[in-house]
Amino acid sequence: MFNFYEDSTPLATTVSLSETGELIETAAPPPIPDLCHKCGRCCKSATTFHQHEKVTALAAEGDFEAQEFLRVFKPYPSIEAARAVVPEQVEQVLEVANRRDDMDAEKVTFYYCDHVTPEGLCGIYETRPRCCKDAPSHGWAAMPPGCGFDGWQFLDRERQKRMIRDLKSQAHILAAASLDGVTHPTRHDVSLEALEKSIDEKIKPWKRFGAEFW
Numbered sequence: 001m002f003n004f005y006e007d008s009t010p011l012a013t014t015v016s017l018s019e020t021g022e023l024i025e026t027a028a029p030p031p032i033p034d035l036c037h038k039c040g041r042c043c044k045s046a047t048t049f050h051q052h053e054k055v056t057a058l059a060a061e062g063d064f065e066a067q068e069f070l071r072v073f074k075p076y077p078s079i080e081a082a083r084a085v086v087p088e089q090v091e092q093v094l095e096v097a098n099r100r101d102d103m104d105a106e107k108v109t110f111y112y113c114d115h116v117t118p119e120g121l122c123g124i125y126e127t128r129p130r131c132c133k134d135a136p137s138h139g140w141a142a143m144p145p146g147c148g149f150d151g152w153q154f155l156d157r158e159r160q161k162r163m164i165r166d167l168k169s170q171a172h173i174l175a176a177a178s179l180d181g182v183t184h185p186t187r188h189d190v191s192l193e194a195l196e197k198s199i200d201e202k203i204k205p206w207k208r209f210g211a212e213f214w
């Protein structure tokens, strides 16, 4: 699990452009099938986008998600300690953190949960926090290599890429059909520039994954 406190909510939404130039957002994420094969590694290798101090500060300020996260997850004393338990996931997360200019790989904290059983099951299944219930929530969450959701995550990433491509091509079609080259073909109160800006704003969460080139 990865990026609990980055604003990843948009990544689980569907965005489309109506013929009249309105952006429609469907908040309900696509249903996630149960593909977990209970290896328990995600429960021993959680990380967050924010550094540990920030997560604890958020919890102290009353942030429910942060409190829920810290209710079950404890920080490993060091990256090396985490590496000894979940080496592949540590490498994967550090690789992601190294590529991003808004993260410091040396300051990533890895967490483990005491409630995972030796069989890889959740010992508090009925009362597990939402971050566990929702995982992996979208295709970009860095699950451990070989996770049962690998294939689903690949398809979800492709779904999101197609969605962004559709948005862009619809905007091109509207621009090509514009009678004056400045406004929407049928709604002269909607400028193409404003439309382009709102689409650009909407696809922001995907830019860190390369959306500008899709």
Ligand code: SF4
Residues within 6 Å of the ligand: 035, 036, 037, 038, 039, 040, 041, 042, 043, 120, 143, 144, 146, 147, 148, 149
């Ligand atoms: S890493 Fe994937 S397969 Fe393993 S327990 Fe977590 S969700 Fe299930």
Ligand code: SF4
Residues within 6 Å of the ligand: 042, 043, 072, 113, 114, 115, 116, 117, 121, 122, 123, 124, 125, 128, 129, 132
């Ligand atoms: S609460 Fe359950 S699902 Fe969540 S990390 Fe712990 S063992 Fe895993």
